[in-house]
Amino acid sequence: MNHRSRPKNRRARPTFLRTLALGLALFAAASAGTAYAAPPTAEQAPRTLPAKVIVIGAAGLTWYDVKGSPDLTALVNQANVGSITVKTAGPHTCPVDGWLTISAGTRAWGSVPGDACGELPTVANGKISDWQTYVDRQAEHHTGAPLGRLAESRQGVCGFGPGAAIAVARADGTVGDWQPGVELTKLGGCGDAIIDAGVMPLREGREEARKRVAELVKQAEGAAPDAWVLLVGIGQEIANAHQEPLVALQLPPADGPRWLTSDSTRRPGLIQLTDVTATILRGQAKELDPAGEEQPGPLDGNVISAAGDKHTDAAAVIEDRLDTNERFEHPRPVLIAVAMTLLVAQLAALGWFLVTRSRRARSTSEFTMLAQGGFFIAVFLSTATVWWRWPSPGFSLYCVVLGISAVFAGVAKVLLKQYAGLGILLAAYVILLVDGVLGTPLQFGSMFADGPVIGGRFYGFGNSTFATLAVAALVTAGWVAQKLLERSRMQAALAVLVIGGLAIIVDGKPGWGTDFGGIIALTPAVLLLAWLTWRGSISLKALIGIGIAGVLAVSAVAFLDYLRPEDQRSHFGTFVARLLDGDVGDVLIRKLQMSLAFFHTPAGWFMLAGVVLAMIATVWPDKVPFESYRRYYVSRPMIRPTLLALSTCGLVGMLLNDAGVALPAIMAGFTLPLLVAHLMAATVLPESHLVQESSSVDRHRQ
Known part of the structure; x- marks a missing residue:
């Protein structure tokens, strides 16, 4: 019997490997099919870039301010509207964090955690005071934010007010075309302009601040009728404030008032603070390399545009924005x-x-x-x-x-x-x-x-969603393979590749799941499950081959996404761009810090202990002190491979994903209760049936 089966396995092996290679090629081709397509968004308004951009930044300006101010409400139907997320690199977004982020075009860290926001730095002798402190803070926290990039990348950007001085400062902290107060008569001599409208007071004086902001917008429109006027929130007024998306208005609309969006969020009605810098720079940025020469530098944001249906009811728009705040709170x-x-x-x-x-x-x-x-x-x-x-x-x-x-x-x-x-x-x-x-x-x-x-x-699958999909895909694949195993191991393995491959494609495809870290973890797990389904065991050589195949598949998707235009890349292409620019070190360090941050509290260690115990149960079931689980483990041939694939996915995800131990913990939180429910509901199998099942497992392995 054994002599008859060996030639069959030798013939099947090349066939399976060719099928595996074809599956990986189809995965890369499917991802490439949309690698050059624009992400799905709502109907886009005609996209035109203005000759001039005037940014009016008001820290703490909320949609409640718009609702409570007739002057601001009157602007809604004259503008493309939306909300702006002001999250920066640090735990809080004080005004200084927001202005530094505009200066860098990427998220910056300006405030000190636990301290009050305080006053903005002053300008002394043409230079921002304590500028080097902010530069050092970026290095300390590995933000990678090149402070001063806005001024270095575009000439003729004027600044008015304390916050604007930070935004238009050069890389060395010096300030050129800047005025301490708002003098709109000088807008005509500016290429673009940034205006600090101040901080919205917490209580007294807030009504007057609203009127001042609305008046600034009207005056800026009158002083530069051919310009875009962007009114945006910049940061929160106090360090421990509950953050919410702030106000974003863009006047005048090119084709009737619509919803603001950008390729960085791909959501009508939402932009990021870094999109403001990208819009001023028209999507092109320069930064200085160590030799002092200008080099292209990646931006975290994208040019702001308008999308979706036209709106004509200011009250309905305001209520929609307030409802949206509830949605995120x-x-x-x-x-x-x-x-x-x-x-x-x-x-x-x-x-x-x-x-x-x-x-x-x-x-x-x-x-x-x-x-x-x-x-x-x-x-x-x-x-x-x-x-x-x-x-x-x-x-x-x-x-x-x-x-x-x-x-x-x-x-x-x-x-x-x-x-x-x-x-x-x-x-x-x-x-x-x-x-x-x-x-x-x-x-x-x-x-x-x-x-x-x-x-x-802002789009695609996050870590928690990926963990849910990974568990569902691997267990579904294992169950279908179990049904096909008696008919053909080859068919069972192909079913695993199809079911798992669909999950990989949807999770990783730019414009769909767009989950870089997810497919890194799921691809080797699916390949391992397919191999174990086909062969019953795995050698070190095959394990290395599976790892290499997974890396190649992920790399192909990332490179194809990189080939798209810069403003259409997802996380895949952006990572490759940073890698080629030598700018990936800070990104990797930040992700490692995020991963290790879970261990700053007892909850992280508790999750790690639970994950380790769960993985031990999949590898050494005899160590589990529950007979029902031990019987279950050997009751079906596909249970062991499925559990090993789940552990592999969780382990790779924990080591290579910024979610760290939380990712396998979420997977366990989905899997374990369902497994316990199944064990409680299952009828205890007679000993004779267990012997038959064990014999069936042995026959399949042979």
């Missing part, structure tokens, strides 16, 4: 509340079952475990309910997420019995694939997305 706090609710319910139900061993307690405990699995779907589907427009948005979100979680748990339990968890995983897989292809509409403002306040990902 509540998800993170509610996430904690929902997680604690589910945890308490699980512990209570499990304790009831351990004490009584009753059927009802067992069923209740299964339900709570399944509800946690449903939660990983509810965080996305809740976005479709538009909860932020409901009364009490925070409480509404809390109820919606728990309700959807319970519905998925109940329906799956009734229809699929002990395989309810598999149904939830399959639903998560399909929903996230569809969401990715549609441009991730369910991600923005969800609990698993970094909103504008955090200044994280």
Whole structure:
């Protein structure tokens, strides 16, 4: 029998390797198919770059200010409107952080954590006081922000007011065409201009400040009728203020008032502070290399444009912006509340079952475990309910997420019995694939997305979403392979490549998931699962080959994205550009710092301990003190490969992703409750059946 099987395996091996190579080629080709296509956005207005840009920056200017000021409200229907995220490199965005960010074109760090924002630095003898302190701070925190790039890249930019002096300062801190006060009569002699409208007072004097800002906008329009006038929030007024997207208006609109956007956010109604610099520079930047020669330098932002439908109702626009603030304010706090609710319910139900061993307690405990699995779907589907427009948005979100979680748990339990968890995983897989292809509409403002306040990902899949998709894809692939295994190991392995490959493509494709770190972790996990499905075991040589294949696939996608125009690149192409420019060191250090930051609190070490224990259980099941798990581990041939693939994905993601230990912890948080629910629901197999299953496993391995 063994002699007959060996020639068959030798013939199958080249076929499988050719198929594997074809799959990788198709993945790269599919990514290349959109590498040169513009990202999907709403209808774009005609894109024209103005001859002159006048930026009026007001720290702390919110949409509540617009609502409370007839003068600012009157500007809404005369402008392209949106919100601006002012998150900079540091934990807080004081005005000095915002002005330094405009100066650098990338996120800068100006304030001292824990200290009040304080006054802006003064100009003495034509130079910003303590300028070197800010330059050193960028090096200390590895921001990579080239302070002074705006002035070095574009001549003729005038500044008016203290904050504008920082924005238009050169790389050495000297200030050229700058006035301490606002003198709009001098705008005619400027190429572009930056005006500091001051800080919005917290209480007394805020109404007067609103009138002053509105008057500045009108005067700037009158002084330079051929210019764009950008009114934007710059930063928060105090260091520990709750950050929210601030006001962004652009006058006059080229084709009727629409919603502001940029290629850096790809979301109508939202821009970044770094987009302001990119707009002044018209998307082109220069920075000085160590030899003193100008070299092209990457910008974090992109040129501001307008998109979407025209708006003609100022009151409706303002309410939409205030609703949007609610959308971004509540998800993170509610996430904690929902997680604690589910945890308490699980512990209570499990304790009831351990004490009584009753059927009802067992069923209740299964339900709570399944509800946690449903939660990983509810965080996305809740976005479709538009909860932020409901009364009490925070409480509404809390109820919606728990309700959807319970519905998925109940329906799956009734229809699929002990395989309810598999149904939830399959639903998560399909929903996230569809969401990715549609441009991730369910991600923005969800609990698993970094909103504008955090200044994280504005489009595509974030780390938490990737963790959910990875678990769903690998388990679904393992289950389908199990069904095909009796028919053909080759077919089972190909099914793994198809199911896992779809997840890789959707997760990594620019314009869809656009997740650089995700495909780095998921690609080797899918290849490992396919290999183990086909061969049953893996050698060191094959393991190295899988790693190289994964690196090549990811590198191909990144390079193809780099070939696109600079303003259309995603995270892939931007990383390659920084790598080729020699500017990737600070990026890698910052990501490492973010990864290690979890260990500054006991929660990080607790997550690490849980992740290590979970990985040990997948590699050495005999070490697990639960007989039901040990029986389950050997009950089906595909259980071991699937668990090993999950551990591989989590381990690679933890080592190479800025989410660090949080990524495998999220994966475990999705997988473990569903596994426990399955073990609790499964009928204990007779010993004779276990022997038959073990014999079946041996036959497959042969």
